[in-house]
Amino acid sequence: MGSYGNLARRVVATDMPIMVQMQELLRGATNCVSLAQGVVYWQPPKQALDKVKELVWDPSISRYGVDDGLPELRAALVKKLRCENNLHKSSVMVTAGANQAFVNLVLTLCDAGDSVVMFAPYYFNAYMSFQMTGITNILVGPGSPETLHPDADWLEKILSESKPVPKLVTVVNPGNPSGTYIPQSLLKRISDLCQNAGSWLLVDNTYEYFMYDGLKHSCVEGNHVVNIFSFSKAYGMMGWRVGYIAYPSEVEGFATQLLKVQDNIPICASIISQHLALHSLEMGPEWVTERVNTLVKNREIVLEALAPLGEGSVKGGEGAIYLWAKLPGGHGYEDFEVVRWLANRHGVAVIPGSACGSPGNLRISFGGLTENDCKAAAERLKKGLEELVTNGLVQDH
Ligand SMILES: Cc1ncc(COP(=O)(O)O)c(C=O)c1O
Secondary structure, three states: OOOHHHOOHHHHOOOOOHHHHHHHHOOOOOOOEEOOOOOOOOOOOHHHHHHHHHHOOOHHHHOOOOOOOOHHHHHHHHHHHHHHHOOOOEEEEEEOOHHHHHHHHHHHHOOOOOEEEEEOOOOHHHHHHHHHOOOOEEEEEOEOOOOOOEOHHHHHHHHHHOOOOOOEEEEEOOOOOOOOOOOHHHHHHHHHHHHHHOOEEEEEOOOOOOEOOOOOOOOOOOOOEEEEEEOOOOOOOHHHOOEEEEEEOOOOOHHHHHHHHHHHOOOOOOHHHHHHHHHHHOOOHHHHHHHHHHHHHHHHHHHHHOHHHOOOOEEOOOEOOEEEEEOOOOOOOOHHHHHHHHHHHHOEEOEEHHHHOOOOEEEEEOOOOOHHHHHHHHHHHHHHHHHHHHHOOOOOO
């Protein structure tokens, strides 16, 4: 006992979080600016923060709350789901962020040994959640080479040919790491394919408000569909840890089984955080979209910085806070090496595509910096990419 060999095989076989790997990649890089982490630069609404400041002494804040969330928050979310997301038959469970919502659902819907489907480039935490819950058969489908949209023809084939049928299919809309938005017709087709095959569809809507160029985010509903949402990015509440699950009210037993998982992980999401979420929600979606609109400029700045990679190399960015860039081929170096080099030589951090199942690419986040800081970071990135394209990974100074 007490040796590495006695640790659970499930967790040992799980990928190392990329944010932990980044610490190693960035070791030695001084004064490095980040276009890596998926965060936003703003804080929660001031009015909401002021209100929770007054609440901290209330004894209810320090007690456990109802497992599935403060009743007033759940009621407000049910209303929001109806009005904004066109979800009319969904019940709500509040979680400690969308990541915990995802793990809750994997534990509620899948057994160890089941097969599941996701699409490359995928959200690394979703992949790891499958790995650590004993799902070893993770089928990773392709995205369209032009748009990165999940390939529904491939899905149709996989769902009809795989025995047993994959238990769950998951997509992120708009996507992390690509920022690709899934058009309503494609989402509906994916949903229909899942329904016909008897698979669950889990849609991660963390970036629902982060849409650009007049595009509109939409959701699908059905007794085979579960949607997850997050307060983290929309309201600048990353550290407060609040997300939620919208699950089909009509599916017998869903609420009861989900509650078992919830009661054994957080019991309930932090009570003070739930109050902040409720008061933030009262600000309305306009509060969020006003801030999201400021990111249009950031996206333009980063797009310009990626120009040295050449036409057609940059994809996504229709939504979320990410652009997805293909590295020049034929040099034999890996995306991890490029990330280390950019950080050390040019002082700018980005995420290697390998972490998302697509080596040879980079994920660049444009949400975490104000316009001026973004400009400074983008300048470094541009300089680095120009050097990469012309001279490769030169090391001399
Ligand atoms: C697609 C996606 N889902 C979930 C999360 C995690 O969100 P939360 O902070 O609500 O756990 C993130 C955060 O980057 C994300 O990009």
